[in-house]
Amino acid sequence: MRILLSRLEAAGTRHPRSVLTALVVATLGFAVLASTNEFEVDITQLGRDDAEAAQALDRAQEDFVDPSATVQVILDAGPGANILTGAGFGAAAQATDIATDALGADVRDGDRGGPHVSSLGAALREQGVDPTAVGDDTLAASTAELITSNPRLATLVSDDVDLEDGSARAMVLVLGIDQELAKSERIEAGERVQAAFEDPEPAALGDMRVTVFSLGLFDSGMLDAVQSEAPMLFAIALLVVLAVLALMYRSVFDVAVGFAGLLCTVVWTFGIAAVLGPAHLGWTGPLTQLAIIVPVLLVGLGIDYSVHLTARYREQRAAGENPADAAGGALRTVGIALMLATVATAAGFATTATAPLPMIADFGVFVAVGVLCAFAIMTLLVPAARVLRDHGGARQPGRVREIGLGRLAGAPVTLARRAPALGLAVATLLTLGSLLAATDLDTEFDRDDFVPTGSDIEATLTHQKELFGSGVTETTYAVVDGDFTDGELTAAIRRAHGNLADVPGVRTVGGTPQATSVVSLAARTGADVTGEGDLAAVYERLRGTVGEQQVGQFLSADDRAGLVHIRTTAGDSGAERLRAEIENAFAPVSDTGASVTVTSEPIIVNGMNDDLGRFQARAIALTLSVVLGLLVAYYTAAYRRPVLGVIAMTPAVAGASWTLGTMWLLGISFNALTATLTAIAIGIGVPYGVHVVNRFTEDRRCASAGDAIARTLRNTGGALAGSALTTLGALVVLSLSNLPPIRSLGVLGGAAIAFALLAATLVAPGMLVLWARSHDGSGRG
Known part of the structure; x- marks a missing residue:
């Protein structure tokens, strides 16, 4: 550690212009790399790739005609x-024409010519009924009669359908698009359809509300x-950080x-993220x-x-001291604590690399990389900039302003000196x-948490659920591997x-499940x-009758695997029970x-609860x-201590x-991000203890334990408070996010910082005094 710090000191104090030039050049290079980052938002791919349910869903989408x-x-x-009136079906026909025209060549061809469209109107026309x-x-x-004989068609009308009255509030048209896209x-195909319905010309639709949805549009x-x-x-x-710095400096x-150091840190981090990512x-x-x-x-x-x-x-x-000696001294003394804190913080975030969600695993890696970048940049930039600025020794900067803690150090010092065991006991x-209460916390993973509020x-999605219950897209699949030419199967x-x-x-219509195989x-x-006949020949005739694509949704080309589509309403919370x-x-x-x-997307997502708990x-x-x-x-x-x-x-x-303990008091459960909170809190809380301990060991060389802890809190107090306030301010900003997990992490992460500061000033000093007295063999300090 000291060798690295000595080299950083030599670079920053002896060659400040070269250091600053190198930082600028490196930042420009990382900025170019950062521009190659790929950005993807897909909450349907949150599960582990090696999970059985995830692999089965991949097969459902790859080995059969992709229903998505x-x-x-x-x-x-x-x-x-x-x-469900003549006018309603007429509007649906008009909407079908608008959508297929917008899709153009991207629409999937139907087995009987024309575009591949699933709708109640099209099904009625196939039966010879013009609605x-x-x-x-x-x-x-x-x-x-049509819906009763083919329950799968019930998925094309809203949940309030009344077959006796022949009424329903809404219907859905499903247009197939080319799977090779x-x-x-x-x-782009979905956006064209969406734009087509935003045009005010389709008068035939009247006051009907039209919503266009696809997984591509969702992403x-x-x-x-x-x-x-x-x-x-x-x-x-x-x-927020600049305001705190202005108050302090x-x-x-x-x-x-x-400010410049922060910008460089962010650019370097995303540049390295690009190198680590799929583009490199x-x-x-x-x-x-x-x-x-x-x-x-x-x-x-x-x-x-x-x-x-x-x-x-x-x-x-x-x-x-002159500027060069002061910069070097700062790096030699506080640099050790900074390096320890850097490694500890990076380790805390790096442990999230084992998270079951790839997005969280990568997040931890990126933050760990960013912390290492911040250390490298700031330990070069601050000394070099100060040496250049104050060269000649005429300029005398004032002390960093104490933000409360340095001035209020009396209470912690008194507690540490007079009753150190009391603070430790409390x-x-x-x-x-708190740890006992934490055992009662639940873990809840919900994909809706990743949908921005507002x-x-x-x-x-809210409109879909209002009309179709759990959503128009919830389907559970049973992947069956076996010989489908065997009548017993x-x-x-x-x-x-x-x-x-x-x-x-499982959705039913008249007691018949909405399942298709x-x-x-x-x-x-x-x-x-x-039966026992030549089933392979029957399947070939079926492909000729209803079409290759229709059969391909339920049977593989070699007749060795089948897919059963089951319309369900369990959602994420009931997925595991439904699977059983x-x-x-x-x-x-x-x-x-x-x-x-x-398998289904809700089943995969539900499985994340157990994975997150582990x-x-x-x-x-x-x-x-x-x-x-x-x-x-x-x-x-x-120190041999x-x-x-x-x-x-x-x-x-x-x-x-x-x-x-605060989460338990507020009734907050673990979610996809707060599940990482404990590891992250340890990582970002370690620097507070490290700075107090290091400064105490330094001050202890020439003072009693009591005087040393007083000097430690007085001299380090302002920096600790400023550090906590800047980190706290940044984390609280996350509470403004539209993503619920990020909001939770911001609030709870801020609480963790505040608690770490309290422990560093009220608990650690008492422990240091007790240790010092025990080491000295005296009961006083």
């Missing part, structure tokens, strides 16, 4: 209105919402140096919606280096109580269809694939020796072991524990 390659047009006649030309009674009877091309809307929010949060965080120059090394994924947290966190964490270095530099200058009781996407699948009627969460598809055409129930319903299929895997325990254990091991090893090597490493760790552990 669609654009959906929702027609809403409004509350109390009926869309715009028959009377209401005939239309209602035909619609009821790239993701960007699918987004695009999420991306727009996140990208518009990120600069705002970053700018606010910078303003009362120097435009020092504020400008801190491929070690991490593309930037996600969590990327907006990274620059805000780096603003709060990175400015600490400037605060402590500038505070110590001014202290050294006030003692009469802190221990609070920590144990965004157009949120409005679309297909007969078992038919029995499973019947069993689904008794499964809570190649068995039910064949039955609707009058073909029987459950469906697996039981498919017991007859499993009994034939075939393999059955039940990750929390793993991350906490890993962070504690790595950081504590590092601190103990350092203080053993430097391993207990100092434990004391330095205390504020971080106490702060993290008390934050968990």
